[in-house]
Amino acid sequence: MPNSSFKNVNDNTPVLVGCSQFLGKKGEEGPNYLDILKEASTKAIKDCEAKQDLTQHLDTISIIRFTADTPNRDSATTDFWGYTNMPRTLGNSLGIKVPNEIYTTTGGNSPQLLLNEICNRKKEGELNCALLAGGEALDTFVSRLKLGLEVNWGDEPGGEPESIGSLRDLGSECEKKHGIFDPSSVYPLFANSIRGDKGPKCTRTYGRNWRNVQ
Incomplete structure (x- = not known):
């Protein structure tokens, strides 16, 4: 043994x-x-x-x-x-x-x-x-x-x-002023920034990724 x-x-x-x-x-x-x-x-x-x-x-x-x-x-x-x-x-x-x-x-x-x-x-x-x-x-x-x-x-x-x-501090004074603190407020800004930088192709990529996940 x-x-x-x-x-x-x-x-x-x-x-x-x-x-x-x-x-x-x-x-x-x-x-x-x-x-x-x-x-x-x-x-x-x-x-x-x-x-x-x-x-x-x-x-x-x-x-x-x-x-x-x-x-x-x-x-x-x-x-x-x-x-x-x-x-x-x-x-x-x-x-x-x-x-x-x-x-x-x-x-x-x-x-x-x-x-x-x-x-x-x-x-x-x-x-x-x-x-x-x-x-x-x-x-x-x-x-x-x-x-x-x-x-x-x-x-x-x-x-x-x-x-x-x-x-x-988890946020600047400007972010606090506009209520940008919780993840539900911050992460959409990240997503929109990426979409704006990458263009329409980014949206299509998101769609394909989600289909693969589901």
Whole structure:
């Protein structure tokens, strides 16, 4: 039989031992941010199938920043944001207290950025076991605001999480003035610019590509 031992594997080798996904309802009756993270995290911990209580080994809780908590968003939902330290809020809801609390900056690269950072820290022996969590309840958040419903989501557990990721401004003052901030506003400009530069041939190429995809 082949040798299945792990003697040659460094003790600090990063390993993903459990995962989970939670899909809640959208619209005004959907779950809030904490409910989403708690549900997904609970299932992920269970998925590890640890013989001992895994939460005793956790020393890091890291969360990907939510869209509604993005500074300078055109929708100004940040004014309603009430979670001052989401990693600690999640930890409290799970009955876990950790010394390392991480909250990323906003960006489409944030999930991979966070995974890379956690793996590197594990490799360097800077942490033992980490929980990575992320989710989005923007549809429910905005739906409740539009309907004038109460959005009493929030918690102030104290402390300030470590921030990782780029803090550079995601848009110029001119872009902000004209509401060019969200991807739904920016990417059409890219497409129109390419179409204008390449001419009608570009549109035909798009059509052929989409037919191949379908």
